[in-house]
Amino acid sequence: MAKDAKTTQKRSTLADVVTREYTIHMHKHVFGRSLRKRAPHAIKSVKAFATLAMGTKDVRLDPSLNKAVWSRGVKHTNHRIRVRISRRRNDDEDAKEKLYSYVTFVPCVDFKGK
Numbered sequence: 001m002a003k004d005a006k007t008t009q010k011r012s013t014l015a016d017v018v019t020r021e022y023t024i025h026m027h028k029h030v031f032g033r034s035l036r037k038r039a040p041h042a043i044k045s046v047k048a049f050a051t052l053a054m055g056t057k058d059v060r061l062d063p064s065l066n067k068a069v070w071s072r073g074v075k076h077t078n079h080r081i082r083v084r085i086s087r088r089r090n091d092d093e094d095a096k097e098k099l100y101s102y103v104t105f106v107p108c109v110d111f112k113g114k
Contacts, residue, residue: 016099019086021106023114024049026069027079035075042069042077050101054087058100065105082108 029045030038043066050059069077084104090097108114 017087017089018054019084020053021082021084022049022053023080023082023108023111025079026077026081030077037074038077039070039074046081046083046103050083050085050103054085054099054101056087056097056099056101058090058095058097060100060102062102062104065103068105080111082106082111082114 024046026042026045030042033041043061046061046065046069047059051057065081065083068081072078082105084106086102086104087099088102090100
């Protein structure tokens with residue numbers, strides 16, 4: 001049986017621009033980590049999560065997210081954090097990637113049912 005030739009259709013980057021909200025369970029990423037490395041590792045795990053969720057290598061964090069992660073200090077990070085990840089077009093001509101992800105903090109009191 002012959003394989004069908006794959007058709008290569010160009011997708012517009014406008015279809016790739018999307019915004020989603022996620023709840024990240026931070027405790028499972030920082031549990032067992034030494035105390036002075038918990039908040040830096042939490043930031044790295046948010047970047048890794050955004051890379052997996054949106055499929056972009058270029059991930060940019062909002063300063064409000066950084067403040068929210070570091071709000072309780074380097075040792076005591078929040079167990080869960082709500083974030084809004086938006087995939088955007090890169091307008092720089094020199095950019096390697098044509099899309100990037102921008103992660104912002106969403107204040108959330110209760111995580112039940114989200």
